[in-house]
Amino acid sequence: MQDGKYDKAHAAFDKMLAAGAGELADRVRMYINACLLQVSKGKTSFKSNEERYDYAVSLLNDGQYEDAREEFNTILKHNDKADYAFYGLAVLASMTGDSHTCLEHLTEAIRQNPQNRIQARGDSDFQDMADDPRFTELLYPEVSA
Numbered sequence: 825m826q827d828g829k830y831d832k833a834h835a836a837f838d839k840m841l842a843a844g845a846g847e848l849a850d851r852v853r854m855y856i857n858a859c860l861l862q863v864s865k866g867k868t869s870f871k872s873n874e875e876r877y878d879y880a881v882s883l884l885n886d887g888q889y890e891d892a893r894e895e896f897n898t899i900l901k902h903n904d905k906a907d908y909a910f911y912g913l914a915v916l917a918s919m920t921g922d923s924h925t926c927l928e929h930l931t932e933a934i935r936q937n938p939q940n941r942i943q944a945r946g947d948s949d950f951q952d953m954a955d956d957p958r959f960t961e962l963l964y965p966e967v968s969a
Contacts, residue, residue, distance in 0.1 A: 834859035850878075858882040873899045877908055884916055892916055907936035915949045926950075927958055934962065 837856045841849060857870075857878045870876040880895035893916055899909040910933035917926035930950075933940040944950055945963050953959040960967075 828862075830859040830862040854878040854882045858886075873902055873906055873909075877906075877912065880909075880912055884912070884919070889916060889920055905936060907933045907940060910936065911940050911943070914944075915947070918950050918953050921952065923953060923956055923959075926953060927956075927962060930959075931962060 834856060837852050837859065841852050841856070857875055861879055870879065876895055876899055880892045880899070883889075883892035883895060893913065896909045896912045896916070899906050903909075910929045914926050914929035914933055917923070917929060930940070930944060934944075941963055950959070
């Protein structure tokens, strides 16, 4: 995949998934979607917002922050209740050092789905936010109450 051989990478990921990727299955599916998108560049279409989300996360992991932001925002244009897109935007903001935006998006993700609070507590993508007292208050409201 890193060499731009998306057809070969896609085939390898398919084999990995078929063999039982276990805990890596979600990540493998995400990479399969990224390969498919690269192969059909210019013909971007997703069957669901969840597929678009997987692609956005793969862009984020690849350091393509603006493209990832665009995909997350496209999800929100289709469904403003997509808490996972707000969560993705929060991760993106954390990774790019924008603590204010991170907190705004994470607050909305948690408002829409309180499970996001628990997920964020263990998410290493928020490690740069760990020393921010606003972040701690958001994730652990019971302590600050």
